[in-house]
Amino acid sequence: MRKAKETVLEIDLGALTHNFNYLKSKLQPGTNFLAVVKAFAYGSDAVEVAKHLEMLNVDYFAVAYTNEGVLLRDAGITKPILVLHPLPVSFKTIIERCLEPSLYNSEVLEQFISTAEEQHQSNYPVHIKFNTGLNRLGFQDSEVDVIVSKLKDTTAIVTKSIFSHLAASEDKNEVEFTNKQIRSFEFIAEEFEDKIGYKPWLHLCNTSGIINYPDAHLDMVRCGIGLYGFGNSKTEDSNLKPIASLKSVISQIHSIEKGESVGYNRAYIAETFQKTATIPVGHADGIGRHYGQGKGFVIINNKKAPIVGNVCMDMIMVNVTDIDCHIGDEVILFNASNSANNLANAADTISYEIITSISQRVQRKFLK
Numbered sequence: 001m002r003k004a005k006e007t008v009l010e011i012d013l014g015a016l017t018h019n020f021n022y023l024k025s026k027l028q029p030g031t032n033f034l035a036v037v038k039a040f041a042y043g044s045d046a047v048e049v050a051k052h053l054e055m056l057n058v059d060y061f062a063v064a065y066t067n068e069g070v071l072l073r074d075a076g077i078t079k080p081i082l083v084l085h086p087l088p089v090s091f092k093t094i095i096e097r098c099l100e101p102s103l104y105n106s107e108v109l110e111q112f113i114s115t116a117e118e119q120h121q122s123n124y125p126v127h128i129k130f131n132t133g134l135n136r137l138g139f140q141d142s143e144v145d146v147i148v149s150k151l152k153d154t155t156a157i158v159t160k161s162i163f164s165h166l167a168a169s170e171d172k173n174e175v176e177f178t179n180k181q182i183r184s185f186e187f188i189a190e191e192f193e194d195k196i197g198y199k200p201w202l203h204l205c206n207t208s209g210i211i212n213y214p215d216a217h218l219d220m221v222r223c224g225i226g227l228y229g230f231g232n233s234k235t236e237d238s239n240l241k242p243i244a245s246l247k248s249v250i251s252q253i254h255s256i257e258k259g260e261s262v263g264y265n266r267a268y269i270a271e272t273f274q275k276t277a278t279i280p281v282g283h284a285d286g287i288g289r290h291y292g293q294g295k296g297f298v299i300i301n302n303k304k305a306p307i308v309g310n311v312c313m314d315m316i317m318v319n320v321t322d323i324d325c326h327i328g329d330e331v332i333l334f335n336a337s338n339s340a341n342n343l344a345n346a347a348d349t350i351s352y353e354i355i356t357s358i359s360q361r362v363q364r365k366f367l368k
């Protein structure tokens with residue numbers, strides 16, 4: 001692998017294939033695989049990742065917002081795309097671009113029906129979302145009657161699936177709560193099928209659901225973080241491969257005398273002689289200020305160099321007093337062997353946050 005000469009996010013599509021095959025091996029043969037590619041495929045690159053997964057014959061995609069789905073359609077993605085959190089202002093676009101909305105309350109359901117009718121649609125596929133305990137988006141179980149009567153009043157839309165989302169599928173202390181969510185979803189599904197008179201697909205599991213609740217895979221699973229190489233547990237992290245590596249380079253080295261300060265607000269004062277390296281990556285690239293003041297670190301020549309003082313917009317300074325290093329040396333912020341988990345944990349956050357934060361300014365490079 002070539003050493004980085006500037007800040008770059010390397011995306012290993014071979015690792016993506018590995019993760020997809022591993023997660024798919026957890027499913028029964030008939031279970032559909034939906035890849036969640038929201039937020040630029042968790043900060044990697046939505047288009048390249050979706051193209052690769054389409055080539056691997058994934059069944060479905062999901063994004064959070066309509067514009068993310070439009071981006072995929074513009075790039076030529078043809079598989080169905082579920083929009084998890086569409087807002088009524090985008091309903092015309094949803095239909096124009098053959099995206100499939102999640103409908104999560106009565107207002108949204110009514111508005112989508114009227115847009116679909118205005119657009120002379122028939123049997124346009126929609127996905128009805130139920131709240132079973134996350135209390136974020138979704139109809140309540142008591143609303144099945146109302147929903148079904150609205151659906152029976154129109155031929156413009158058809159229910160492709162009904163689904164819900166687990167609140168704590170990664171948490172072994174919440175097994176009872178999760179089982180309650182699963183049972184409650186099964187009840188909803190039974191009542192819904194009874195009243196509507198056909199069987200929409202059912203889906204419930206995210207990555208940790210796939211791993212921890214094999215009996216709840218139903219007709220489809222919705223997999224995000226696992227595809228990108230994180231399994232929310234030590235065991236599963238070791239079965240998966242992080243697809244993204246954030247690399248940079250040393251652009252300058254400073255000698256700091258005792259009593260001198262480093263960076264904005266003079267947030268770091270050297271207590272002894274120190275050597276610092278300046279790295280061209282900052283909070284505008286996704287390394288937030290909470291990584292500053294010694295919490296976050298980078299790897300230079302296999303050694304840990306903590307961030308010194310405040311994170312700047314375009315740069316960080318790191319302590320390299322005990323590291324033999326030079327201008328132009330490669331710097332690793334995270335990669336397969338120095339997991340983004342470690343950096344995230346050092347600043348009290350989670351892998352999901354750091355990987356999705358890497359801004360669009362950072363060049364993406366793809367390893368095929």
Ligand SMILES: *Cc1c(COP(=O)(O)O)cnc(C)c1O
Nearest residue numbers: 036165206207222223224225226
């Ligand atoms: C983001 C999201 C997922 C994917 O969750 P992971 O934990 O990343 O696998 C699945 N379903 C819904 C509704 C989501 O919002």
